[in-house]
Amino acid sequence: MEIENNDVNILTFCNISGLSKEDQDMLIRVGEWITPAIPALTGRFYEVLQEDPQTAPYLDGRLDVLQKTHIAWMKELFAGDYGEDFIRRQEKIGEAHVRVRVPPLFVAASMSFLRAALPEVVSRNMQDTQVAGKAIASLLRLMDLCQYLIDRAYNHSLMDNLGINPALLLRLQTIGSKTK
Numbered sequence: 001m002e003i004e005n006n007d008v009n010i011l012t013f014c015n016i017s018g019l020s021k022e023d024q025d026m027l028i029r030v031g032e033w034i035t036p037a038i039p040a041l042t043g044r045f046y047e048v049l050q051e052d053p054q055t056a057p058y059l060d061g062r063l064d065v066l067q068k069t070h071i072a073w074m075k076e077l078f079a080g081d082y083g084e085d086f087i088r089r090q091e092k093i094g095e096a097h098v099r100v101r102v103p104p105l106f107v108a109a110s111m112s113f114l115r116a117a118l119p120e121v122v123s124r125n126m127q128d129t130q131v132a133g134k135a136i137a138s139l140l141r142l143m144d145l146c147q148y149l150i151d152r153a154y155n156h157s158l159m160d161n162l163g164i165n166p167a168l169l170l171r172l173q174t175i176g177s178k179t180k
């Protein structure tokens with residue numbers, strides 16, 4: 001992986017997941033076929049978020065902005081630049097979510113939606129099944145790195161506290177536990 005980074009944990013992530021320069025090359029290569037499908041996929045994703053009673057309130061009055069932000073984030077996955085700035089942008093997502101009280105559950109569920117939906121999008125837009133298979137693996141590795149970085153920043157922000165009281169932190173992490 002072309003990550004010029006002294007972070008030993010990111011290097012371990014790459015060593016174990018297999019995220020490498022090959023994935024970077026692959027994602028740049030397939031980006032032109034996949035990126036046109038991103039807005040439609042994002043539209044479907046936000047429909048699902050609007051249907052869930054816990055996520056829907058977070059979208060009120062911000063749907064357009066959030067969709068645009070999400071499309072931009074997805075396009076970056078195919079930009080081939082996963083250096084310091086890319087890493088910092090993922091970390092900022094965790095920090096922003098803490099600030100606006102988005103529970104980590106929502107990101108985990110969103111990533112799950114995307115991991116399930118993207119292989120079909122890639123296969124539909126790419127004729128060569130061998131390349132499509134490799135592109136899917138590259139994409140999943142990179143998304144896993146994003147989730148790790150978002151979660152890690154989330155946890156750091158929680159530990160730094162950001163002026164949030166401990167009861168609220170617990171509520172964010174255990175959202176929904178009272179509705180069982």
Ligand code: HEM
Pocket residue numbers: 049055056058059062066069070073092093096097100102106107110111
């Ligand atoms: C794959 C999952 C997700 C990604 C990659 C993501 C990405 C982002 C990004 C890039 C930002 C802007 C961060 C900044 O200002 O620096 C953001 C902000 C935000 N996200 Fe997410 N997000 C995800 C899931 C969600 C979900 C599921 C919700 C709610 C249902 C949500 C709600 C928000 C809100 C409310 C903001 C703040 C918007 C504002 O500033 O008004 N996000 N997100």
